[in-house]
Amino acid sequence: MLPLLTAEQIRRADTHTIQHEPISSINLMERASKAFVAWFINHFPERSASISIYCGTGNNGGDGLAVARLLGHHRYLNIKIVIARFGKNSTADFDINFERLIATGIPYTEIQANDDLPEEKSDILIDALLGSGLNKPLAGDYLRLVTYLNDLQKTVVAVDVPTGLYTEGDQPKDSVVLKADLAITFQQPKLSFLLPGSGGHVDHWQCVNIGLDERFIRSLDSPYQYIEEKDIRQMLKPRTRFSNKGTFGHALIIAGQPETMGAALLSASACAHAGAGLTTACIPESGLTALNTYQPEVMAIVRGVKVADINWEKFSSVAIGPGLGKEQDAKDLLDDLIANFKKPVVVDADALNLLADDPELLKKLPANSILTPHMKEFDRLFGEHQSWWARVRTAIVKATELKICIVLKNSYTVIVTPEGKAYFNSTSNAAMASGGMGDVLTGILSALLVQKYSPVEACIIGCFIHGKAGDELALPNRMSVVLPGKLIQQLPLTMGKLMG
Numbered sequence: 001m002l003p004l005l006t007a008e009q010i011r012r013a014d015t016h017t018i019q020h021e022p023i024s025s026i027n028l029m030e031r032a033s034k035a036f037v038a039w040f041i042n043h044f045p046e047r048s049a050s051i052s053i054y055c056g057t058g059n060n061g062g063d064g065l066a067v068a069r070l071l072g073h074h075r076y077l078n079i080k081i082v083i084a085r086f087g088k089n090s091t092a093d094f095d096i097n098f099e100r101l102i103a104t105g106i107p108y109t110e111i112q113a114n115d116d117l118p119e120e121k122s123d124i125l126i127d128a129l130l131g132s133g134l135n136k137p138l139a140g141d142y143l144r145l146v147t148y149l150n151d152l153q154k155t156v157v158a159v160d161v162p163t164g165l166y167t168e169g170d171q172p173k174d175s176v177v178l179k180a181d182l183a184i185t186f187q188q189p190k191l192s193f194l195l196p197g198s199g200g201h202v203d204h205w206q207c208v209n210i211g212l213d214e215r216f217i218r219s220l221d222s223p224y225q226y227i228e229e230k231d232i233r234q235m236l237k238p239r240t241r242f243s244n245k246g247t248f249g250h251a252l253i254i255a256g257q258p259e260t261m262g263a264a265l266l267s268a269s270a271c272a273h274a275g276a277g278l279t280t281a282c283i284p285e286s287g288l289t290a291l292n293t294y295q296p297e298v299m300a301i302v303r304g305v306k307v308a309d310i311n312w313e314k315f316s317s318v319a320i321g322p323g324l325g326k327e328q329d330a331k332d333l334l335d336d337l338i339a340n341f342k343k344p345v346v347v348d349a350d351a352l353n354l355l356a357d358d359p360e361l362l363k364k365l366p367a368n369s370i371l372t373p374h375m376k377e378f379d380r381l382f383g384e385h386q387s388w389w390a391r392v393r394t395a396i397v398k399a400t401e402l403k404i405c406i407v408l409k410n411s412y413t414v415i416v417t418p419e420g421k422a423y424f425n426s427t428s429n430a431a432m433a434s435g436g437m438g439d440v441l442t443g444i445l446s447a448l449l450v451q452k453y454s455p456v457e458a459c460i461i462g463c464f465i466h467g468k469a470g471d472e473l474a475l476p477n478r479m480s481v482v483l484p485g486k487l488i489q490q491l492p493l494t495m496g497k498l499m500g
C-alpha cells in the first residue's frame, strides 16, 4: 500500500528525510527535479519542442528552475522561462536555483504584480508556479495569469501539483486551477487527484519516487492508502490441489425482478466466475429459464416461496440488492435476512435504498457487512454531500460507527473499513461506466467472502480485480466500452495471473 499524505504530512516527511537521511534540502530539490525530468523526457522525447516553464518563487518554482537547467543539459534547446515575482519573498532553495540558472546563461523573463502577461507561443507549458504550499484559492495576479494560461489551451505539465489545486480537503467552489494534461507528482499521488471534482483538473498523473523516508511515512499511519498490485498478489490465495467445491463456500445472491433479471444474472455469474464453490440465486419464478440458460452452474431459490423457507445456515455469505426493487417482498427478505443471518452480508442497489428508508435496520446489519453504494445511493443513506471529500469523511465516520465496510464506488473506488481506514482502488477505467457493472462487483465480493477472505480483504481484492479485468480488456484493445458480461468472462484469467 502506498500511504497517501496530506500537504502538512508531506512537509514533515520532507523535513524528516532532510534531517535523517541526511540530505540537504537543495539536494532533495535536485533529486525531485531529476525525477521529474526523467519522466518528462519519457513523455516528450522531442528535443526541439517549444517549452515554457512558469515558475513561482517558492520551492515549486525552485523545482521549475532546476527542471529548466536539467532540460538544457538534455539538449532541449527551445526553452523559455517565466518567473512570476508577484510577492517580495522567495525561498532559499529557489534563490540557489536562480543563481544556478543565471550561471548556465539560459535566458528568462520576470513578471511582476500588475505587469502585462507575456505572449505565449510555446506548445508545452510546465507549471511550477505553486505546488503543495497552496494555502488559499488563487486571487489577484496568480488568478489573472492562470486564467490567461488556461485560455490558451496548451499542453500543460504540472510539477508535483497543478497550481491552485488543493492537495486534500474541499476545493473551494469556483476556485481556479491551472488544468494539467499531466501532473508529474512527487512520492505519492495527491488525495485530490483521486476524487471526482478535484481530480478533473488533472487528466493524467505520474508518481515519481524522490526517496522520502518510507519508514517515517509509514509511521504517520495515514488513514488514506493507495492499493497496489503487489498488495493483491500477497493477499490472493492460490487454489490448493486437493480442494473441492466445498472448500470455496456457498454464496446466496438475492436479486432481480422480472424487469431487472439481468442484474441477478450478472451478480450470480460474477460470483461463480470469481471462485465461489457454489452459487445460488434467489430470483422471481419468471427468471428461472433465463438463469438456467445464461448460467447453468448457478442454482436457484424461487421467490414467492415463503421467505422463511430459506435455510440461511446453508450459506457462507449472502448478497442482496441488485435489481431487487423496493416492493414489500424485497423489504420482507431484507428484514428476514438481517434477523436471521449473523455473518457479514453484501448490500447493494435497491437493498441500500431500503436501508436508507429505515435507519434502524441499518444499525442492525451484521458486523463487518459490506455496503456498496455509488454516489447517489451514498447520499440517500447518509444525507446530501457537496463534495467527494465530504463523502469520504462521512464514510469514515459511518463505517466506524456502524462497524461496517463502505465501498464508495467511482473511478478510484474508496473502501472504508470499520477501523476508519480509506483504501483507494488503483484499477478500473471509464469504459466500465456501463449499467450492470456494480452488480458484477457485488457478485465478486460475495465470492471472496465465501472463500474465507475477511470482509476488508474481500473489498480490497474485489475492487482491484473488478477494475483490473476491465483494464485488461479496455486498455490494450482500446475498447471504449467494456460490458459487464465481458468483464465477467475475464475474471478467472485476471485472478489466475495475480495468483501465479
Ligand SMILES: NC(=O)C1=CN([C@@H]2O[C@H](COP(=O)(O)OP(=O)(O)OC[C@H]3O[C@@H](n4cnc5c(N)ncnc54)[C@H](O)[C@@H]3O)[C@@H](O)[C@H]2O)[C@@H](O)CC1
Pocket (backbone or CB within 6 Å): 011, 014, 015, 025, 028, 029, 030, 032, 033, 056, 057, 058, 059, 060, 061, 063, 091, 129, 130, 131, 132, 133, 134, 135, 136, 137, 138, 139, 142, 159, 160, 161, 186, 210
Ligand atoms: N524540501 C522540500 O520541501 C521539497 C519541496 N518540493 C517542492 O516544493 C513544493 C512546495 O513548496 P513550498 O512549500 O515552498 O510552496 P509552493 O511553492 O507551493 O508555494 C509557495 C508559497 O506561495 C504562497 N501561497 C500559497 N497559496 C498561495 C496563493 N493562492 N496565492 C499566492 N501565494 C500563495 C505560500 O506562502 C507558499 O509557501 C512542492 O510542491 C514541490 O514542488 C520538492 O522540491 C521536493 C522537496
Ligand SMILES: Nc1ncnc2c1ncn2[C@@H]1O[C@H](COP(=O)(O)OP(=O)(O)O)[C@@H](O)[C@H]1O
Pocket (backbone or CB within 6 Å): 349, 373, 374, 409, 410, 411, 412, 413, 427, 428, 429, 430, 431, 432, 433, 434, 435, 436, 437, 438, 439, 440, 441, 466
Ligand atoms: N468512469 C469510471 N472509471 C472507473 N470505474 C468506473 C467508472 N464508472 C463506473 N465504474 C465502476 O463501475 C461500477 C458501477 O457501479 P454502479 O454504479 O453500481 O453500476 P450498476 O448499478 O449499473 O450496476 C463501479 O464499480 C465503478 O467503480
Ligand SMILES: [K+]
Pocket (backbone or CB within 6 Å): 060, 127, 128, 129, 130, 131, 158, 159, 160, 161, 162, 163
Ligand atoms: K505546480
